[in-house]
Amino acid sequence: MDVHAYLRERGELVDGFLETILPTADDVPATLAGAMRHLVFPGGKRLRPALAFAGAEAIGASPERALAMAAAVELVHTYSLVHDDLPCMDDDEERRGRPTVHVVYGEAVAVLAGDALQALAFEVLATHGARGGSLERALGALRDLARAAGAHALVGGQVDDLEVEVASADAAFIESVHLRKSAALIAASIVGGARLGGADAPTLARLQRFGEAVGVAFQIADDVLDRDEDGACSLVRVLGLEPTKRRAEAFLEEALAEIEDVGERAEPLRELARFAVRREI
Amino acid sequence: MDVHAYLRERGELVDGFLETILPTADDVPATLAGAMRHLVFPGGKRLRPALAFAGAEAIGASPERALAMAAAVELVHTYSLVHDDLPCMDDDEERRGRPTVHVVYGEAVAVLAGDALQALAFEVLATHGARGGSLERALGALRDLARAAGAHALVGGQVDDLEVEVASADAAFIESVHLRKSAALIAASIVGGARLGGADAPTLARLQRFGEAVGVAFQIADDVLDRDEDGACSLVRVLGLEPTKRRAEAFLEEALAEIEDVGERAEPLRELARFAVRREI
Numbered sequence: 102m103d104v105h106a107y108l109r110e111r112g113e114l115v116d117g118f119l120e121t122i123l124p125t126a127d128d129v130p131a132t133l134a135g136a137m138r139h140l141v142f143p144g145g146k147r148l149r150p151a152l153a154f155a156g157a158e159a160i161g162a163s164p165e166r167a168l169a170m171a172a173a174v175e176l177v178h179t180y181s182l183v184h185d186d187l188p189c190m191d192d193d194e195e196r197r198g199r200p201t202v203h204v205v206y207g208e209a210v211a212v213l214a215g216d217a218l219q220a221l222a223f224e225v226l227a228t229h230g231a232r233g234g235s236l237e238r239a240l241g242a243l244r245d246l247a248r249a250a251g252a253h254a255l256v257g258g259q260v261d262d263l264e265v266e267v268a269s270a271d272a273a274f275i276e277s278v279h280l281r282k283s284a285a286l287i288a289a290s291i292v293g294g295a296r297l298g299g300a301d302a303p304t305l306a307r308l309q310r311f312g313e314a315v316g317v318a319f320q321i322a323d324d325v326l327d328r329d330e331d332g333a334c335s336l337v338r339v340l341g342l343e344p345t346k347r348r349a350e351a352f353l354e355e356a357l358a359e360i361e362d363v364g365e366r367a368e369p370l371r372e373l374a375r376f377a378v379r380r381e382i
Numbered sequence: 383m384d385v386h387a388y389l390r391e392r393g394e395l396v397d398g399f400l401e402t403i404l405p406t407a408d409d410v411p412a413t414l415a416g417a418m419r420h421l422v423f424p425g426g427k428r429l430r431p432a433l434a435f436a437g438a439e440a441i442g443a444s445p446e447r448a449l450a451m452a453a454a455v456e457l458v459h460t461y462s463l464v465h466d467d468l469p470c471m472d473d474d475e476e477r478r479g480r481p482t483v484h485v486v487y488g489e490a491v492a493v494l495a496g497d498a499l500q501a502l503a504f505e506v507l508a509t510h511g512a513r514g515g516s517l518e519r520a521l522g523a524l525r526d527l528a529r530a531a532g533a534h535a536l537v538g539g540q541v542d543d544l545e546v547e548v549a550s551a552d553a554a555f556i557e558s559v560h561l562r563k564s565a566a567l568i569a570a571s572i573v574g575g576a577r578l579g580g581a582d583a584p585t586l587a588r589l590q591r592f593g594e595a596v597g598v599a600f601q602i603a604d605d606v607l608d609r610d611e612d613g614a615c616s617l618v619r620v621l622g623l624e625p626t627k628r629r630a631e632a633f634l635e636e637a638l639a640e641i642e643d644v645g646e647r648a649e650p651l652r653e654l655a656r657f658a659v660r661r662e663i
Contacts, residue, residue: 129538130542134533180497189489208470209471220528220533220536223528224525224532239521240508240511240512243508243521244505247502248501256498264411
């Protein structure tokens with residue numbers, strides 16, 4: 102299969118839905134509508150939505166079943182980038198070749214737009230998550246997403262990343278940050294998509310392990326691409342470039358082994374995993 | 383009934399639950415655990431949790447049915463205060479007689495602690511909202527809370543409050559900010575508590591109108607107490623002190639009329655409404 106075509110097609114699917122759920126200047130203050138949309142459109146690779154769709158497809162469900170999860174994970178991912186870019190955090194003025202939200206709309210509106218994107222993620226799942234499926238699955242996907250977005254995962258990893266001293270950031274610590282800061286949301290995307298699609302508990306547990314391993318590998322690949330060898334939480338700093346690349350491959354192999362016997366319908370999931378780890382952008 | 387005793391008892395009920403759900407330094411980075419707890423404990427009047435409990439009691443359900451909603455609304459309220467106090471927003475160094483979160487933990491951790499408190503609100507409802515009730519009611523309460531916390535309500539009101547010029551802030555505009563910034567979450571507390579308790583749709587609609595009117599009256603009372611007569615969104619600036627007090631009373635009367643025939647079991651709701659509007663702190 103062509104992973105780029107898959108990303109493009111599933112990206113269009115989630116984009117169409119995001120367009121309908123993001124507020125406009127008719128509903129909310131114009132600056133807020135603009136700030137919320139600024140980083141959502143045109144957006145990035147839409148990898149997390151694609152993984153949510155592929156999670157549903159891996160268990161034989163239609164991708165549409167995962168639509169609410171796909172949109173919700175992209176909203177959480179986007180809000181976290183808006184807040185990461187703030188002057189008090191990474192202080193980035195550019196992302197994806199455009200000025201960051203706080204550069205265009207000011208810091209206060211950037212904080213608030215991020216807050217509203219997070220609330221919208223949960224509103225979308227609560228409103229559309231049960232469509233074609235069950236209330237129990239919608240509530241489960243919502244709980245998984247909230248946990249992946251919270252103190253135990255995304256936010257906790259971010260705090261450790263901000264605070265750690267280079268001297269105490271060894272490989273195990275860095276991989277624990279990667280697991281919480283990146284892999285938890287990636288795993289929630291896949292598991293949430295499969296959950297809305299109707300997966301049973303053993304399958305969800307395997308997809309969780311698959312997603313965590315892919316997510317850590319994805320973030321290690323980022324360390325390799327960034328070449329930010331001085332960063333406290335770059336594995337390249339600790340292991341060197343070639344061993345870091347091998348570490349990413351090892352996590353990828355571990356992930357693929359988890360879903361080895363799922364068959365043809367997990368092919369999008371496998372190809373997305375390979376793409377996430379071996380991409381060059 | 384003694385509204386102060388009610389607030390104290392229901393406050394203890396929600397505090398006990400909040401204590402079990404807020405992360406500790408054993409689960410998450412110590413600064414994050416500290417920053418998340420800083421404004422939650424000892425907290426304020428716990429008015430929103432009390433309204434959630436009273437909403438359940440008004441339809442004959444036990445207050446425990448509303449416990450997840452009570453905790454969730456307090457977490458959303460608290461996160462919004464943490465972000466409001468940031469230097470790029472209201473730049474407040476003190477709240478409830480203590481230094482604000484960013485003063486103690488720094489701006490970055492304050493932003494992140496707020497983010498994690500919001501995620502936790504939804505995790506709590508997704509995990510405990512259906513206890514003793516139904517999945518459908520839990521999902522409905524969650525959707526109401528997400529909408530009250532989002533761009534159409536809390537965040538949108540906050541953006542308008544930040545951006546409006548004094549010259550264009552007339553009474554109608556100010557009351558629209560009050561409705562979104564304060565009343566939406568107060569209404570969601572009451573409606574959510576009643577929803578988890580098993581209320582029917584007509585009752586929920588009446589409680590929504592009750593909650594919105596009480597919430598606007600509550601915020602007008604804040605304008606009166608603050609005496610911040612120069613604030614763009616203070617009704618006192620536009621109407622003067624005595625007419626503003628009468629306006630708050632009018633909203634209170636409108637609210638009480640909505641639930642006139644609900645009987646004795648709505649007495650906590652009525653007393654909390656009177657307290658919210660006539661309090662002197």
